[in-house]
Amino acid sequence: MMKKQPKLTVVGAGPGDTDLITLKAIKVLKQADVVLYDALVNPKLLNFVNPLAELIFVGKRKGCYRYQQEQINELIVQRGLTHGHVVRLKGGDPFIFGRGAEEMQYAAAHELEVAVVPGISSSLAVPAYQNIPLTKRGSAESFWVITGTTKEHQLSNDVALAAKSNATVVILMGMGKLAEIVRLFQREGKDTLPVAIIQNGTTPEEKIGVGTVNTITTIVQKKGLSNPAIIVLGSVVSHRQELLQLQREITLKAVV
Structure with a gap:
């Protein structure tokens, strides 16, 4: 043979x-x-x-x-x-x-x-499944995709740079460094910046927590969110709630 x-x-x-x-x-x-x-x-x-x-x-x-x-x-x-x-x-x-x-x-x-x-990256697809666009005209002109943990088991220095920008920030493998990530964004005065954390994205076990830089750690504890999860920081996170609100209004009108 x-x-x-x-x-x-x-x-x-x-x-x-x-x-x-x-x-x-x-x-x-x-x-x-x-x-x-x-x-x-x-x-x-x-x-x-x-x-x-x-x-x-x-x-x-x-x-x-x-x-x-x-x-x-x-x-x-x-x-x-x-x-x-x-x-x-x-x-x-x-x-x-x-x-x-x-x-x-x-x-x-x-x-x-x-x-x-090539495969469809979770960094793009998981937020999209929750109606969170990484770019949106008037809200975000770019996005960062960053590893939360480097090979030295430290938070990537790029997170601090990204926190200074107006871009959407997507952090993979970052749940163990969430408190550190929050502090970096607070240091830049972004306490009220919307944040979403999505666990087991695109699967039947998907769970999501949405809040702000100041509230997200409490929401994570309350909902029991853990790895594997993706962290999304940026004004585009609000798009999800806006869509949900519009859908609710349409449903109410249909009932009336």
Whole structure:
């Protein structure tokens, strides 16, 4: 039997809703010989995988590290050499805080063919599902997407820079640093800036808390919000409430 060409395809699984994976991603899953998937990947997506493929759960969520990154890198190369086409299935988009680029670089250095299938990033889709636009004419001309925790386990210095701007700020993996984030925005006089925190976005388990910089920590405690969650700071958060109010008024008129 002819040996298969060792290959890695890094695939974005989207933010959680199974309908938000791309057609190209599904096609690649059907061609896989091995699939390494993360904790943030909706397990229902595994139904699209080639039934003959080997499935390997590799964790990769805070408090859920079944494999360290170095072990994952080695596993990709080992399975590629022995099995052929390895698909690395990651939540969201693999190039937005997904370490997809690192895995591709490692695989390429070990003579594997590499490719990527972009995914819909949770940083964009999760706010959108809650009717929060990251840009809106007259409210926000740009947005920042920032990791809440760097590889040194510190809050990114970019959060302090973003707090000085008028842009919408989206922080991933930042719940453990929420108090620090709040202090940075308070320091810039943005006590009343709207904030939304969305947990398990785009899934049936989705929960949301909406408040201001001054009130959000209390709301998080009251609602029991925790990881995985996305923090959105900016005037665009108010768009959600405005839409809800309009919908309520339309409903009331229909009843009358």
